[in-house]
Amino acid sequence: MHWSNYLEPLARGAWVTIQFTLYSMFFGAICSFAFGIGKLSKNWILRGISIVYIEVFRGTSLLVQLFWLFFALPIAGDMIGIDLRLPPVTAGVIALSLNLGAYGAEVVRGAIEAVSPSQYEAARALNFSSLQTLWRIALPQAIPEMMPSFSNLAIGALKDTSLVSLITLTDLTFAAEQLRNFYQDSATVYTMVLLMYFGMALVLSMAMRLLELSVTRWRGTVR
Template sequence: MASYLAQQWLLESRHRAVYPTNDATAVFISYLPPLLEGAWVTAQLAIYSTLLGALLSFTLGIGRVSEKAWLRLPSIAVIELFRGTSLLVQLFWIYFALPLLGEFVGLDLRLDPMLAGTTALALNIGAYGAEVVRGALQSVSKEQHEAARALNFTERQKLWRICLPQALPEMMPSFGNLAIQNLKDTALVSLISLGDLAFRAEQIRNFTQDSTTVYTLLLFMYFGMALMLAALMKLLARHVGRWRHS
């Protein structure tokens, strides 16, 4: 259905190229359907990758501060790998190189663009988020740890009953920034032909050569999505902050 709508719009854009209009409003409105279609793909990509990235952040961050070397060392390796390499290279490796590696070992590791993009973004935000989790957990005072030992808490009980409830509110501002950065990073998936907002905008620009209008719309659409995400993260941070005072 999405490809059909895109083809219909491209046919109409050719018609407009032959019979141009000076009505700026009509031009503006004509660009909206494919851009909104792309914005929906971008929103899905941002949501999926942010949620998966948050899960990875806690997994890697908790592993990073573990006293057990078999948990700590692999966590450090994954964090440093994805923090120390380009997101674009990670995306290309997952989409282009991983299937070739799979063929070499006899496995089908081909991923569709949405899954490849979600995976790359989640791994990247997960690595950066893990450092946020680590810092917040280590900010819990020594007295709290001593109290947990005095109460004979296990490491798991100390984590869930003492450390995380105090650390989570401290993580929220940084997680909000990471979520917004992740939204902006989704534009990179257009390079593997996923029909997101940036990809649709480039399609329109290629057919119309109207760079100013297209990129201005693109700018404001990303800005609007970022504002909505920032507002959502503030509400979530306010809700989580109540835990500390309850």
Template sequence: MEWTSYVGPLMQGAWVTVELTVYSTLLGGLFAFLFGIGKLSPNVLIKSVSVAYIEIFRGTSLLVQLFWLYFALPVAGDALGIDLRLAPVTAGVMALALNIGAYGAEVVRGAIQSVPHSQYEAAKALNFTPRQVLWRISLPQAIPEMMPTFGNLAVQNLKDTALVSLISLGDLAFRAEQIRNFTQDSTTVYTLVLLMYFGMALVVTALMKLLERYVGQWRMVRR
């Protein structure tokens, strides 16, 4: 078979990979802010839940998390009389988002804590509420500091999407394995896949750099 015949199926898989990356990165970003801010909360319950989430999902394998959501969760639901079966794409997005969110939460927490303490003292002197301090003082200064690390996490998340092929989701890695099994042309197939992942990583990096540049303007404006 000509290598050009591989491109169509691989592009179909690449589109699934792009969807997984976009959805899980956005959802993971939401988790990062929720639980990163939650870890700094004076509320013991909110802080405890946030710490538990971060430690569990940073301390366990993404592959095991994926298998638990797809294979173990439905069994637990059946025992409780609840249908908790997830579609492969849902399980994939959730596992990726929960995993990247846990790492992102520590980035958010660290960036917020890096804001000079004098800023908080000034806000207290102006009688700012905790919500005003968060939205007007902490986040505008902390978000620019988070962006380089968030860019790295987004690229890592793209590469981690290959694991969803293990639950029969037709992403790029799954399509590549199908073609390789049919043609036994491992060199050509995986060279194409390597280049496609590299190309997608370059696009993600470029987009994150643009976002980083835009957010970086906040720091300049506040100065």
């Protein structure tokens, strides 16, 4: 069997992997900022919810989270008479996004706390509200500092998408396993998969680097 015959199913799987990566990055970024800022809130309820979320999703395995959403949640729903069955795509995106968001939240929190105290003193001198200080002082300085860590998390998210194959989603890993089982050609199949993951990671790394440069220039314009 020539390697070119493997390319079409692997390409379809790679497209699913790319979509999952983009979805998890988008929703993960929302969770990162929401709970990262929430952990710094003076409201103890928001701070408590943020801390619990971050600790739970950082302290448990992504695989367990994925299985819980897909297999255990429907059982819990049946016990209370509510249909909580999630389609595989939805369960995969939720698990990946929440897991990524928990790690990203700590990046956001750390970057905001790293802003010089003198900046906050200047904001108080200008009579800025807490929200104004966050949006006009803290975030413009903190976001560029977050970008290298977010780049690493994005690459991690790409690799973590391979776990969705375990809930029957036809991503790159699932497609590779099907081909391997059918043709019994592990060396060719997994060499192609390795190269495809590397290529996607390289493109994603370059895209994140361009985004990092854009954010750095943006910070220069808002000073």
